[in-house]
């Protein structure tokens with residue numbers, strides 16, 4: 173699906189897609205000094221609902237604080253910018269929204285403290301990020317960066333080279349997605365997703381302190397699992413537990429809830445999406461489109 177929209181929000185103004193450009197000496201282009209979010213908005217035939225907008229905006233400011241760059245807008249202004257760009261494009265379909273704040277000063281210094289920061293919000297029609305009925309994953313040789321080396325709880329552009337290398341390795345080995353081990357050899361994340369394994373009716377996912385992004389979808393799925401009376405434990409997950417799991421699935425804004433049916437050539441369970449994964453996928457799909465009263469507070473209507 174070609175990524176395009178008529179209008180972009182850039183530094184406070186609605187700008188034509190063709191005019192939303194940066195200089196080749198933009199700091200973030202050289203050093204990865206940007207922070208970003210991935211947000212989805214779902215069209216349900218009546219309105220376009222942004223999923224957990226406030227949580228994503230809050231995390232964006234959390235990332236900026238960790239990187240040590242000063243956001244030139246308030247959280248409220250960024251929140252409004254998202255709604256403004258959706259309305260400017262008058263989207264009436266599912267879209268992916270990419271807010272980004274980037275160090276823009278054309279300079280070669282590494283000291284970002286006094287440099288300028290620009291903010292853009294790009295949104296475009298977007299469907300499935302991964303094959304929705306089940307993917308094959310490889311445990312790759314690139315380890316997840318340890319949080320003593322880079323602050324992986326922040327969505328910092330430069331850190332995503334780790335994810336790029338992991339995904340390219342998995343794809344070049346014929347798999348759909350990568351699973352990354354942390355420095356201790358535990359399975360911690362996909363290249364762009366949090367991971368859950370199901371064993372004997374219980375869900376397990378790595379704890380937040382284990383070099384993972386504190387995913388908003390991860391949080392939503394843990395909440396929905398509680399509604400379905402499925403026990404969830406946060407604990408390190410070993411490679412063997414993944415191989416012998418009854419179910420494995422990845423969650424994230426782009427990935428939503430994606431079943432993993434094979435890891436390193438080993439079928440997970442019977443090699444098809446498991447019952448718990450399927451129940452959570454179906455419930456999540458209803459929640460994001462305003463179908464579950466209890467979670468309407470997670471949705472921000474665009475119109």
Ligand SMILES: CCC[C@H](NCc1c(COP(=O)(O)O)cnc(C)c1O)C(=O)O
Pocket residue numbers: 209210211335361362363364365366384385386387388389390423424425426427
């Ligand atoms: C390419 C990055 C895409 C981006 N990845 C989100 C993401 C997640 C899931 O976080 P959340 O549930 O808050 O989205 C977990 N872990 C990593 C490394 C991620 O990049 C996304 O939009 O899903």
